[in-house]
Amino acid sequence: MNGDGKVDTESGRAAGRPVAFVTGASYGVGAATAHAFARAGYDVIITARQRENLKATLSVLGQTGCRSTAVELLLSDDSSIDAAFRVALEAYGRIDVLVNNAAVNLRRLAVDVSREEWREVMAANVSGPFFMTQLMGQHLIAAGRPGAVVSVASTHGLVGAAERSTYGISKGAMIQMTRMLAIEWAAHGIRVNAVAPGRMETASPSRAGTGANLDYMAAMLARIPLHRLVTAEEVADAIVYLGGAAAVSITGHVLVMDGGLTAA
Ligand SMILES: NC(=O)c1ccc[n+]([C@@H]2O[C@H](COP(=O)([O-])OP(=O)(O)OC[C@H]3O[C@@H](n4cnc5c(N)ncnc54)[C@H](OP(=O)(O)O)[C@@H]3O)[C@@H](O)[C@H]2O)c1
Numbered sequence: 001m002n003g004d005g006k007v008d009t010e011s012g013r014a015a016g017r018p019v020a021f022v023t024g025a026s027y028g029v030g031a032a033t034a035h036a037f038a039r040a041g042y043d044v045i046i047t048a049r050q051r052e053n054l055k056a057t058l059s060v061l062g063q064t065g066c067r068s069t070a071v072e073l074l075l076s077d078d079s080s081i082d083a084a085f086r087v088a089l090e091a092y093g094r095i096d097v098l099v100n101n102a103a104v105n106l107r108r109l110a111v112d113v114s115r116e117e118w119r120e121v122m123a124a125n126v127s128g129p130f131f132m133t134q135l136m137g138q139h140l141i142a143a144g145r146p147g148a149v150v151s152v153a154s155t156h157g158l159v160g161a162a163e164r165s166t167y168g169i170s171k172g173a174m175i176q177m178t179r180m181l182a183i184e185w186a187a188h189g190i191r192v193n194a195v196a197p198g199r200m201e202t203a204s205p206s207r208a209g210t211g212a213n214l215d216y217m218a219a220m221l222a223r224i225p226l227h228r229l230v231t232a233e234e235v236a237d238a239i240v241y242l243g244g245a246a247a248v249s250i251t252g253h254v255l256v257m258d259g260g261l262t263a264a
Contacts, residue, residue, distance in 0.1 A: 125170035
């Protein structure tokens with residue numbers, strides 16, 4: 001398994017367990033989702049750009065007794081996408097749930113967005129998740145098995161906001177991918193759903209600037225009807241629900257988790 005240097009660690013093996021593949025599991029929603037799937041009885045494959053960033057997540061997974069594998073994945077690189085999916089399938093033989101969580105965040109006025117930044121966000125947040133999802137669909141259709149895709153979008157993919165155009169456009173595309181593929185793949189028993197969280201407190205370095213700005217955070221809380229931020233753990237539980245058998249009748253759905261912010 002370590003022949004190509006992509007796989008970091010494996011622990012505990014149990015035949016016949018369902019398998020979840022979670023992108024961007026270094027911290028925040030991705031790490032919480034990996035842990036939630038492990039608690040729900042899944043084996044878990046996790047990814048990050050830097051494999052060493054997955055050590056903490058992998059260590060917690062190891063304590064649950066599930067089988068887990070860390071794989072390097074760069075969503076802007078086609079060969080990296082193909083290799084990560086192939087390594088996961090060779091190791092586990094099946095993938096039951098794909099979670100498109102990894103993303104690039106960009107806070108920038110539209111007039112200031114460089115073409116390089118635009119391409120980076122679209123590659124990581126739209127093209128990469130689409131190609132991952134395409135591989136998942138090809139795998140499930142060839143195997144003749146049902147399965148699920150859950151993508152982590154954002155309220156910025158649903159409503160307008162200043163300084164968020166590039167990121168919001170990418171998340172809007174992810175939401176539309178969810179609806180399109182839900183219809184196209186329903187006949188194969190493949191469900192495709194998304195969650196759309198509002199602002200969370202995660203360890204994401206790309207959000208550290210606003211997270212540390214107490215005035216910004218206080219103003220945001222004041223606008224949220226429930227006066228609380230959704231947590232990574234709450235989003236993770238919703239992802240496990242949408243990916244699992246209890247959601248067998250749900251496809252093409254976007255679950256908004258924002259304390260009521262976009263309901264107003
Ligand atoms: N945090 C929020 O307030 C918030 C709100 C709404 C929606 N969301 C969405 O929720 C999801 C998780 O957010 P988060 O704040 O927990 O973490 P995040 O900063 O959005 O994502 C971090 C993870 O994604 C990986 N990653 C970043 N760019 C990548 C790329 N180009 N290719 C492959 N992997 C890449 C990182 O790997 P490395 O560790 O190696 O860098 C890390 O594992 C994202 O889809 C985000 O857009 C977040």
